[in-house]
Amino acid sequence: MKHLIDPMDLSVAEVDQLLELADDIMLNREKYQEVCKHKKLATLFFEPSTRTRLSFEAAMLELGGSILGFSSADSSSASKGESVSDTVTVVSGYADIIAMRHPKEGAPYAASLHVNCPVINAGDGGHNHPTQTLTDLLTIHQEKGRLDNLTIGLCGDLKFGRTVHSLIKAMARYENIHFVMISPEELRLPDYIIKDVLEKKKIPYKEVHTIEEVIADLDILYMTRVQRERFFNEADYIRLKDTFILDEKKLADAREDLCIMHPLPRVNEISKKVDEDPRACYFKQALYGKYIRMALIMTLLGVSVDEH
Amino acid sequence: MNIDSIKNGIVLDHIKAGKSMQIYKYLGLDDMDCSVAIIKNAHSNKMGKKDIIKIDDTLNLNLDVLGYIDPDITVCYIKDSKIVEKRHLELPSRLVNVIRCKNPRCITSTDTDLDQIFRLTDPEQGVYRCAYCESRKSSQKDY
Numbered sequence: 001m002k003h004l005i006d007p008m009d010l011s012v013a014e015v016d017q018l019l020e021l022a023d024d025i026m027l028n029r030e031k032y033q034e035v036c037k038h039k040k041l042a043t044l045f046f047e048p049s050t051r052t053r054l055s056f057e058a059a060m061l062e063l064g065g066s067i068l069g070f071s072s073a074d075s076s077s078a079s080k081g082e083s084v085s086d087t088v089t090v091v092s093g094y095a096d097i098i099a100m101r102h103p104k105e106g107a108p109y110a111a112s113l114h115v116n117c118p119v120i121n122a123g124d125g126g127h128n129h130p131t132q133t134l135t136d137l138l139t140i141h142q143e144k145g146r147l148d149n150l151t152i153g154l155c156g157d158l159k160f161g162r163t164v165h166s167l168i169k170a171m172a173r174y175e176n177i178h179f180v181m182i183s184p185e186e187l188r189l190p191d192y193i194i195k196d197v198l199e200k201k202k203i204p205y206k207e208v209h210t211i212e213e214v215i216a217d218l219d220i221l222y223m224t225r226v227q228r229e230r231f232f233n234e235a236d237y238i239r240l241k242d243t244f245i246l247d248e249k250k251l252a253d254a255r256e257d258l259c260i261m262h263p264l265p266r267v268n269e270i271s272k273k274v275d276e277d278p279r280a281c282y283f284k285q286a287l288y289g290k291y292i293r294m295a296l297i298m299t300l301l302g303v304s305v306d307e308h
Numbered sequence: 309m310n311i312d313s314i315k316n317g318i319v320l321d322h323i324k325a326g327k328s329m330q331i332y333k334y335l336g337l338d339d340m341d342c343s344v345a346i347i348k349n350a351h352s353n354k355m356g357k358k359d360i361i362k363i364d365d366t367l368n369l370n371l372d373v374l375g376y377i378d379p380d381i382t383v384c385y386i387k388d389s390k391i392v393e394k395r396h397l398e399l400p401s402r403l404v405n406v407i408r409c410k411n412p413r414c415i416t417s418t419d420t421d422l423d424q425i426f427r428l429t430d431p432e433q434g435v436y437r438c439a440y441c442e443s444r445k446s447s448q449k450d451y
């Protein structure tokens with residue numbers, strides 16, 4: 001593995017190794033605190049995403065490395081019309097590894113063709129966000145202790161939600177996975193995901209319109225935001241938005257060991273009251289994001305504790 | 309209709325009838341000095357009608373381009389008036405700077421110095437996807 005551009009660049013075995021390393025980092029944080037000493041991570045964020053950038057930077061700092069970069073196109077030469085390949089060619093002279101976010105699809109791949117150091121895609125438009133997918137996998141692995149034999153409910157905007165599409169592709173590689181799609185008709189999972197992923201691999205799935213009718217079957221409930229601008233008219237939005245808001249009442253029939261996930265930021269799709277429920281895992285999920293990024297940075301840099 | 313057979317050159321056979329001019333242009337034959345014969349609507353047992361292009365020169369054809377446009381074309385290399393090699397084309401696994409990505413959200417739409425790279429992701433259906441943004445393009449079998 002040289003770069004991480006697409007979540008599916010990683011084999012199941014490579015994902016396992018990353019999860020194992022992240023497990024060990026969480027248990028033995030001191031062991032890893034100098035493993036990236038004298039290494040530099042450049043966070044090149046051509047569009048702002050404070051949460052993702054801080055997660056990368058915290059990950060590198062906890063490994064004893066240092067960070068540089070920019071957090072929006074305004075503060076970079078991109079605003080003066082410099083191409084992505086020129087920017088990264090210059091930056092790769094200063095850094096050992098690059099995490100890049102860009103509004104255009106494929107920008108991190110373009111960068112990876114022009115530099116010798118590893119490039120991590122930290123989100124390219126509505127296309128890929130592989131470290132979010134890895135975060136989701138680590139969360140499931142940590143919270144459920146397995147990545148197979150799971151019934152996964154996906155709720156909200158399943159049409160435009162790239163995190164959901166990537167998670168489906170990633171989880172489809174494990175045994176005995178059932179998917180339950182919970183969305184309004186307007187925001188149902190695109191046909192190409194159903195055809196190319198679910199039906200091709202004969203993975204059982206069902207599509208429903210309410211959380212309550214399936215909640216008792218779920219091991220995982222993955223919530224996403226239903227954005228107002230996705231609806232043709234305000235009336236549809238108002239009619240539907242409460243259906244896809246998770247509150248304590250809708251959790252009445254849920255299992256004791258349900259794991260509630262959300263890629264964050266949340267707006268109102270999970271009621272604040274749910275935060276106190278032990279089944280709410282979304283803030284832990286954000287923390288797992290840092291640990292999987294630590295594992296990823298170490299792996300791409302080819303460093304391990306044994307060398308030190 | 310009779311066209312002199314060529315001594316040293318290339319014959320593109322089994323071109324879908326009516327498509328020879330497009331291939332002529334795609335291969336840049338209009339910029340070449342060599343003599344080129346285009347035969348339209350020739351009789352074919354296999355295809356009914358077909359086009360043929362005869363090029364009186366041993367130039368280096370981009371077979372990837374040709375394979376992408378129409379993998380059913382046969383390329384015959386002629387030496388001393390004899391066919392010395394017959395090549396059946398196939399869909400190339402990678403296309404570099406042959407077709408352009410039309411996705412306005414793709415990085416290649418703004419960074420125009422990037423190579424336009426497409427990968428064959430579904431050989432059965434002839435589906436190519438942009439290496440950057442994964443936008444799909446079907447092979448040009450129907451031009």
Ligand SMILES: [Zn+2]
Pocket residue numbers: 106409410411414415416438439440441442443
């Ligand atoms: Zn593209």
